[in-house]
Amino acid sequence: GAGVSQTPSNKVTEKGKYVELRCDPISGHTALYWYRQSLGQGPEFLIYFQGTGAADDSGLPNDRFFAVRPEGSVSTLKIQRTERGDSAVYLCASSLTDSYNEQFFGPGTRLTVL
Amino acid sequence: KNEVEQSPQNLTAQEGEFITINCSYSVGISALHWLQQHPGGGIVSLFMLSSGKKKHGRLIATINIQEKHSSLHITASHPRDSAVYICAAKGSQGNLIFGKGTKLSVKP
Numbered sequence: 001g002a003g004v005s006q007t008p009s010n011k012v013t014e015k016g017k018y019v020e021l022r023c024d025p026i027s028g029h030t031a032l033y034w035y036r037q038s039l040g041q042g043p044e045f046l047i048y049f050q051g052t053g054a055a056d057d058s059g060l061p062n063d064r065f066f067a068v069r070p071e072g073s074v075s076t077l078k079i080q081r082t083e084r085g086d087s088a089v090y091l092c093a094s095s096l097t098d099s100y101n102e103q104f105f106g107p108g109t110r111l112t113v114l
Numbered sequence: 115k116n117e118v119e120q121s122p123q124n125l126t127a128q129e130g131e132f133i134t135i136n137c138s139y140s141v142g143i144s145a146l147h148w149l150q151q152h153p154g155g156g157i158v159s160l161f162m163l164s165s166g167k168k169k170h171g172r173l174i175a176t177i178n179i180q181e182k183h184s185s186l187h188i189t190a191s192h193p194r195d196s197a198v199y200i201c202a203a204k205g206s207q208g209n210l211i212f213g214k215g216t217k218l219s220v221k222p
Contacts, residue, residue: 033208033209035210035212042200042202042213043157043200043202043212044212045209048208048209055208056209059209095208102147102159102162103162103210104159107156108156
């Protein structure tokens with residue numbers, strides 16, 4: 001596929017559970033971004049990877065949130081002890097390098113915490 | 115005050131009308147994105163610009179760096195243009211700072 005893909009498209013979980021959300025960026029894109037969009041709001045930045053390393057994780061709301069990109073391609077966003085307030089659409093985007101390239105967005109994962 | 119402000123928040127237009135959506139930002143940016151989001155969540159990048167003006171079909175985006183202001187124009191609007199349009203400022207690290215979006219509804 002040519003675009004950014006995210007799995008699952010929908011995830012329903014119970015409060016307190018652990019979830020993992022996956023992002024497959026466009027092949028060759030070294031920069032990868034995670035954003036979160038709550039209902040009726042614009043997306044908010046969570047974390048940015050350049051290659052395998054997190055270049056900026058200042059948007060992660062607390063230590064229940066963690067993301068990895070071990071081989072510089074696929075990234076996984078991990079949320080521990082989920083809370084109802086974590087319910088949102090989690091968006092992933094990738095770009096060819098970093099600041100100076102257009103970002104391409106995945107379709108998002110809609111997370112619902114009951 | 116949000117770092118990226120859009121106006122209007124909601125916009126209803128008749129088919130064929132010329133539409134303008136405005137974006138003001140207070141942060142230093144390397145570029146500014148205009149994005150389109152349809153119901154169901156998919157985000158599509160319309161433009162990325164750092165100066166001047168870009169045009170694609172019926173869409174035109176302009177930016178004034180000195181005034182920290184950008185506009186998105188849609189000429190000859192059509193019901194299929196109905197979507198949420200989001201302005202996003204790209205900071206030095208590359209992450210985007212988003213406006214809250216403008217919900218556009220074009221009536222036939």
